[in-house]
Amino acid sequence: MSDWCEVRNLAEKLRSVQTSESTHYLSERICVDIVSYLTKSGRLRLIRTIDGRAFLTENELFKEIIEELAARRGRVSLLEISKNLEVEYSVIESHVHELLSNPYEYLDEQCLLVAGELMTKSFIRRIAEEIRDRLKFRGAESMIELSRVYNFTPQFLASIISDYSGVLFNVHRDGDKLYTQIFMSKQKSKVMGYLSAVVAPISLADCGSKLDIPLKVLSSLIDTLISSGKLKGTLTAGKSLYTPLCYRKAQDTYISDFVKQNGYVEWTTVQRVGIPDPSSYLRSHFPSAIHTKGLTICESTVSQIRAVLEDKALDTSWIDVSHYLPEVFGAQEREWVIKPLLAGTDFIPINNYMYLYSANGLSEHISCFDHFIREQAAVAAAEQKQKACSKPRKSVLAPSEETPTRGFDKKGKSGGFGGRSREIKTKHVKKKYLKRNVDSDEEENKAGICIESYLLRESLLSLLTSSVGADAPEDLIEGILDKLLPRIHETFLSLVKSVYLQTSDSLKNRDRCLAEKDSLVSTILSIQLFERGSLAIDDADLRVQLLRQLIRGEVSTFVNRLYVLLAQNYDVDWPNLATENLPSGKGKKNKQKKRDEGEVALRHSTELNPSDITFQQRNALADLLGKMGDEPTKEASLLVQQINACLRVNTDLSGSGGSLPLDEVFSLCDDLAHSHLGINLSVSVLRSGTAKRKRQDRLLALKIAGETEQQMINAANAEEENYLACVSLAGAALFGQCLAGWPLPAHGKLVPHLSVWITKMLSLPTNTSVPYAAAVNELRAAKAGEQLTRLTELVMQEARRGEDDSMVSGSEKKDLVDQLLSTASRCLRAMESNSRKSSTD
Template identity: 25%
Template structure:
C-alpha cells in the first residue's frame, strides 16, 4: 500500500474517530502529522481559532454555538459567541445565519440569535404580569429590547396558549384579560348608574383611573344594551358628556317643544341644557328631517320653506327681494349670508347684492339694456368733440379694428410673396422671414374685446387712458332714478353699479370705436397712403440707392468715398426711412409732423412711439442712416423691410438696371443741354463724365464736383482737362467775387463744355458701331 493510500485510510479513520469522539485511538503526533497533510491537500475542512493554536470542524462549531445558546437561555449575541468560541466574528455570523435558515425555531435579529424557547419564556413572563395587572402594553415592556414588530408578532401568536388574554381591538399593542374588562365594565356601570346630572366623561375617567378610550367604549356598550339609562353627547372623551335618562327626558321635552313652536334651535340654548356638542346631538336626534345647519343655529323645513317661497316668487315675476324680513330674527349676519347662498345654489339665474338682496337676471338685463340705449348718442357726441381721437393719440397705438387690419396685412403679404404673373425680372423676391404682427397692432390695446374689463396697461408714453362711458357715481345716480329699482336698499345701488360698470364700459368702447372707425375711414380715405404705393416708392428708391452705392465703389480715395456715402445716406436713405416711418405711424394712429421730411430728432421720437415689434427694426434702420456705410444701410434695409412695414424688395434685374442707367444719362444730357447756369452745368457735366467712364451713376451735390473731376481727369485729354479746370475756376471766382464781367466768359466756357460732352457721346457711339 502506497503512502498516499495509507494517508487516505488514516484520514478516514481519523474523521470517523472525530465524529465518534474517540480520536484518542491515534497518537497525538500521528494525528497532527496526518491532519496537517490532509489540510495541505485540502481533503478536510477545519476552522482555526483566533490564536491559531486550535482548529475545529464546522459540525463542531455548530454544536458549540447551540450549546452556548442553550446555556444563555435561547438568546445570545454574535459578538458574545465569537468571544466564547475564540473564532472569527465573520465565521460565527455565517454559521449563525445558516443555523437560522435551516431551523424554524431560530431567528437572527439585530446581531442576536433568538430561539422559540426564549420567546416562550418571554411570553410566560408577560402572562404573569398580565394576570397581575389585567392589562399589558407591549411598547412599555422595559425588559425586552427587541424590535416591536417582532415582539408583537410572537406575543400575539402565543395568545390563548401561553398568554391567557386577548388583543384589544382598539390598540394592537395592548393585551387585556377578560377579568380586567369585566372589572372595568362593572366600575363604569356603577359610575353611570349613580350620576343624576350631565357630567363630562373625561372628568369621570380621570377621577376613577380608567383609560378615556376604554371608558367611552364600555359606556357606549352599556348604553346600547340599555344596561344604564342615558345618552352620550359627543364622539370622544375630550368633549363627550353623559346625560342620564331622567335629565335627557326633560331636555328632549324642552327641545321638541321649542322646535315645534319656532321651527329653529340655537346652539347656545342647547349648550345651556348641558349638551356639549349641540350640532352633533341635533343631527343624531333629527336625522330623518332635512335640517339646515348654520353657524349659530339650525333651521327646520318650515322656516326654510318660508324664505324659499318668497325667493321663488321674486324670481318668477322678474323682480327683486330682500330676504331678511322673511328670515327668523335670531339669525346673525353671517347666518343670513350662509342661508342665502344655500338657497340660490341651484338658482343661477339671479344676482345677490348687499348679502341678502336678490335680483333676478331678467331685471338686471333690462336695467343694462335701458342704459345701453343711451350709448349711441353719447358716442356720437364724443366722436364729434374729438374725445376719442385724442384718447387714441395719447394711448399711442390703440387698435380699432385688429381683425380687419390683420386680414388686409395677410392679403398684402400673400401678394408680395407671390410676385407678378410670369415671374422673371419683375417678380418679387420670395422671403419667409417675419410672421409677427406689424403696423402698430398691440394685442393689449384691443378696445373691441368681449371681456367685461381690461386693466389699463402702460404704453411707451406712460399710462394708457381708457375710454369711459360714465363714472361709478354717475351710474349709481342713474340706477337710483329708475322706477323698476325703487325702494331697493341703498347699498345695493353701489354694488349693482360696480357689477354693471365693466360690461357697460366694454360695450361703450365697441360702440364708440365702431362709430369712430366709420368716421375715420370716411375722412381719411384720400389722405392715407396705400401699401402698394409705399411698396412701389420704397422699391424705386431702393433700386436707385443700390445703383448709387455701386457707383461709390469706383471711388478709390477712402475719405472721398466716406463723404459721398454720408451724402447718399442723408438724402436717398433718409427719404426711404421717412416714407416707411410715416406709413407705419399712420397705421399705428400716431400723430406725425405735417412736413414729409423728418428731422433726426423727429425721426427718433417717432420710432420711440411705435409698438415694440416695429420700433426695434426701425431703430436699426435709423442707426444705419446715421452711419457712414451705404452698404450697411442696404443690408439692413433688405433684412428689416418686412419687419417694419411688410415691404418686399425686388430682386436685382440687370436689364432693368441698364435701362435705368440709360434713362439717367439721357436725363442728365437733357438737363445739360437746356442749362444756362454755369455752376449747374459744371455739376451735370461731372456726373455725366463719371457715368461715361465708369458705367455707373453717382449721387453727389455741387460740393463734390472737384472730387468727381479729379477722379475722371485721367480719362480726359489735356485739352479737355484744361477746359474743365478753367470753367471750374471761373465758377468759383464768380461765386466769391460776384463779378458780372465774367458772365460772357462763363457762357463761352459752358458752350464749349456742352460741345465736349456731345463729342464724347458721339465718339462712344462711333466706337460701339
C-alpha cells in the first residue's frame, strides 16, 4: 500500500509533464477535419451543439435528457431541454421519441410526451393524488380551475381522472364539474329535506337557486330519490316542475268529489285546479264518461236519460231533458250527450235537444192539419189560376227579341238507317254558341207562393195545441211545429199544384205523358248500354268521339221527346212556333208558303220528328215557358235551361276522354218528368247493379245486336246507292259490340276509326274474361277486321270518285258483302250461345 509521499511524487511528475512543451502537437483545424472525416465515414456518431464548439455522443445526450427530467421532478418541456443543452429542438424531439420507444433501456419507468412536455408516470400519479386531495377538501371542482392550476388541457385532465377512476377517484361528473360522492350525498340530503316539506308544485329553477345546486344535478338527484321511493312526487313539464304526491291526491279528490256531486265537470275548472292538460287527465280518470270539447259528463247522468228512453212503460210521448241535465248545459252540450243515445229509439230532438218527442206521435200530429191545408190549398190554387188568366199570353214571338236569329244548317244527303246513318256529302258549317247563363237568381226567376200568407203560424199553433194537449209547454209546441213545417209546406205545395193542374185543361195531356213512360224508360236503358260500350273502348280518341255521337244522337232525341210532351202539357205551340220565327234563308216566299199551309201544320208539335229538333229550338222552348208568367212554367223553364247547358257541356267533351256525365242529364230529366209530366223515370233505380238488372241488360244488348244484324241484311238486299256504307256501318257496330261487350253508338264517319280498332283488337290474343270470347274467336278465324277494312276503303273510294268510276266490279263487292253477312251471322250465334251459357251458370 502506497503512502502519502508517493502520491505527492506522482502529482509533481504529472504537473511537470503538463507544464512542459511538446515538440509534436495537432492543431485545432486538423482535429476538426479528423472529427468530420470520422463522422462522415460513419465510424463516429456525434451531435454538434448550437454554437458548434462542442460535440455530444448519443449516449451522453440521452443521459443529459434523463438528468434534466429528474432535475424537474418528472416534467420538463422539450423546448427547455433544447435551451439548457444547447442542442437543436428537432434533435431533442427525435431522441425523445426514440427514448419513449425504448424507455426501459435508459429509464426505470414509462414516460409520456404530452403537448411538447415529457413527463413520467410517477409524476402523473402524483398529479392525480393532488387532484384527489383537492376534491376531498372542496367536494366540487371545475375542470377549468384544475387546468389553470396544473397547466394541463381539460382533455388530458379528464384522461387522468378516467385512468385512475376507481383507484384514486370516485367522483360524479356533470359537464365541466366534478363532485365527490360525499358531496352528492350531502346535496341529496338537502334536496330530500327541502322537497319533503313542499305541499305545492315548485319549479326546479327556484329550488336550485335556493339550495345552490346546479339544475342538472338537482334533476338527477330528484329522479334518483323518486325512483328509490324516498321522495313522493313526480317531475312534469319536461322535468322542470316538481309536484308532490299530496298535491296530486288533493287535485284528484277535488275533481272526483265535484263529478260525484254535479255529474259533470268543465275543463276550465280542471285547469284552474292546476292540471295543464284536462283532456288527458279526465279521459284517464273517467274512461266511461262522455268527453266533449270543454266538458266531461259522468256516466250516471247519461244512465238516467238512457233509463228514461228505454222505459217501455212511459206514459207520455215527450221527455223534458232539463230535468236530467245540469242547468249550465247549452244546446251543444245537450246534443253531445243525447244524440248517441237516440240511436235505435223512437225519440227525436225538439227545440235544440231541450225536449225529446216520439217520432210516431209526431207523425200522428200531421193529420190535424189536413182539413186546414186542403182549404188553404184550394184558395191558393184559385188565386194562382186567376193570376195566370189575368196575364196576357203571347202566342207569336217577335223574331228580333224572343227567338234565336241563326238559320238551319244545310245538311247533305245521308245514307244508312236510324241514328247511325252515314253522311255521304255534308257541307261543313262551324257552329259557335254563346254559353247560356242558367245560374240566375231565384228571387228574379221565381215568383213563388207566399206560404205564410195562407198557413198562418198562429192557426197552426192552435191546431197543434189541441192535438198535443194543453199541459204541454209552449216552447215544446213551437218546436214540434218547426219540425212539422217542412212536411206541411210540402203537402201544401203538392196540393196546390194538384188542384191547379186538375182545374186546367192539361189533364188529358198528362194521361198522354203517362202512356209514354215505358218507351222513355226503355230509351234510358238503351242509352246506358251505349254509354257502357263507349267507355269500354281503350282508344281514348275513339271513345270521346263515340260519347259525343251518343249525346248528339240518342240523348238529344230523348230530351227532345220530353220537351215535346212538356210543350203539349202546357199547351205551348212548340217546336213549330220556334221554327217559324227562325230565319230559313229563303226570304219572304218561304215564310208566306208556311202561312198558307194553315193552322193545322203549326198547331201540332208532334208532326216534327224529335231527332230533327235543333239546339236553338230547345232554347226557344225555355224562353216560351219563362214568359208564360205562372210558377210551374217558370220552374219548367229553369229545368230546361239546365238540361240544355248540360248537353252543351257534354257535347264539348275534351279529347282526354273520361266518364260521360249522363247522370246529371238523366237526374234533371227525371225532375222535369216527375214534377211537370207526372212520369217517374226512376233514374236512380235504373242504375242499380242487381242480378235481375244485369240479365235484362244482357238481353237488351243481344236484342240490339240482332236488330243490327237484320239492318245489315236489309241494307245488303236493298242494293241502294249507298248500301255498302250501310253494310259497313252495321258491321262495325256489331263487331265492335262483340269486342267491347256492349252496344256502340256508331256513326258513318266513325266507321274507318272503328275498323282500325277492331282489326287491332282481333290481332291480340283472346282474353278468356271477355263477355263473348267464342264470338271473338269466330271474328278472328274469319278475318273480319280485314273484310271490314276492305269494305270501308271501297266506300271511301266511291264517295270520292262516284259509283260509276269504281275500280271494283259488282261481283267482287257482292262477294265481300256476303262474307261479312256470313261472319256477322256466326258472330251473333256465338254471342247468343255465350249469353245462354252465362245465364245457366
